[in-house]
Amino acid sequence: MAKTPEAGTTAPDFTLPGLVLGSDGEVTRGSYTLSEQRGNPLVLVFYPGDDTAVCTKQLCSYTSDLDRFKDLGATVWGISPQDLDSHEAFARKYDLGFPLLADTDRAVAKAYGIAIMGLGLRRSVFILDADGSVSWKHVALAGLTFQNTDTLTQQLSSIAGRA
Template sequence: MSKTPEIGAPAPDFTLDAVHLTDGEAERVPLTLSAQRGRPVVLAFYPGDDTAVCTKQLCSYSSGFEQFTDLDATVWGISPQGLDSHERFARKYDLRMPLLADTEHKVVEAYGIGLGSNALRRAVFIIDAEGILRWKHVALVGLTYRGIDTLTTQLELLRR
């Protein structure tokens, strides 16, 4: 298994297909991390669509979405399921962030959070406006997640 990137190192770049709901319309587009330069990005890796803890995590991020946008941050949810699964999940819970499909586990491996087969560790990475990894949390067991307060505190530190 790969190691997670070190704090202060460039974040591994990638492009993944994503689905994003806007006013009930699903837009499917490829998203590239390096194209987000100029603003911080929160990458929230989660094991599966419509599972108990993942649903709580992404719903909490979605319901507090303005706290991220007020800090000019982009939030992406990333998991191994395909776009159809992501769209059903996003519609069911009215999720406001793009959900990216890492069906080949390439990004999971680049970030060192794979657990073999199609499993992954729940993880969050915060990347600054220049593409440098500034904060990360990789769970040993994916039963908990880092909440909005923790993430926004880390994003606020980037502004200093």
């Protein structure tokens, strides 16, 4: 398995299928390629499963605070091993406001060094700067808690301070 990318290194590129729930309730499906997001910060949120207690709390929290991320020029992507149909049901149930990407074979989780054999992945957040480099990361050991918006926006603010 690959090692987790360190701060200052370029994040492993990937393309995954994903979807986003629009404000009108329409779902747009498409491909999401990391290298095409350069130019603005990106928050990659790896979460173990749709519609599970901690993941639901985490993603609902980020959706509620989405304007705080946008105010810092950042986009948020959620990534988990479930398929797009599962993601769509999850997004609709909780009105999630950012793209959910399907890493069904866990290839991206493996590339980021967060896959757990037979279990899925470690709850993790990677904040990438506008150049696609890892600026900050948090990889949970147990995944029973998550990084709150205050922590993430503080890290995003530090990127803006360096630009």
